[in-house]
Structure formats: C-alpha cells, structure tokens
Amino acid sequence: MKILSLLIFFVINITCKENTTVYICNSPGAKKYHITSDCRGLSSCSYKIVKVDIDKAKKDGKVLCKWEK
Numbered sequence: 661m662k663i664l665s666l667l668i669f670f671v672i673n674i675t676c677k678e679n680t681t682v683y684i685c686n687s688p689g690a691k692k693y694h695i696t697s698d699c700r701g702l703s704s705c706s707y708k709i710v711k712v713d714i715d716k717a718k719k720d721g722k723v724l725c726k727w728e729k
C-alpha cells in the first residue's frame with residue numbers, strides 16, 4: 661500500500677509540474693493551496709493571499725483545494 665500511495669504522489673507531482681506557483685491564504689488555519697488566485701476557495705479568505713512555490717506549499721502540509729481537483 662505504501663508503494664501505491666508513493667506512486668500516486670509521484671503521478672500527481674508530474675501532472676502539477678507546469679504549475680509551480682500556487683496561491684495560499686495567509687491565515688494560520690489555512691490548509692489548502694490554490695492554482696488560481698480567483699478560486700472560490702480563496703474568496704472566503706480574510707487574510708492576505710500570497711503566491712508561493714508549490715513545493716513550499718506542500719512542505720508546509722498544504723493540500724490542493726477541493727474546488728480544483
């Protein structure tokens with residue numbers, strides 16, 4: 661099972677390679693990152709919306725927002 665999830669992670673990594681910059685809500689409770697800055701998941705953000713590298717967002721434990729899956 662570990663190999664399978666690793667494989668899925670690898671495939672996701674490849675498909676996301678073109679988008680290296682993502683948007684996150686600079687809120688302490690934010691757990692998602694967004695591909696587009698006008699995503700509906702970001703519209704509820706009352707903090708600053710910041711642009712970060714996708715690798716950094718993932719390292720911070722952020723996951724792709726549910727609206728963009």
Ligand SMILES: [Zn+2]
Nearest residue numbers: 694699701725
């Ligand atoms: Zn989003």
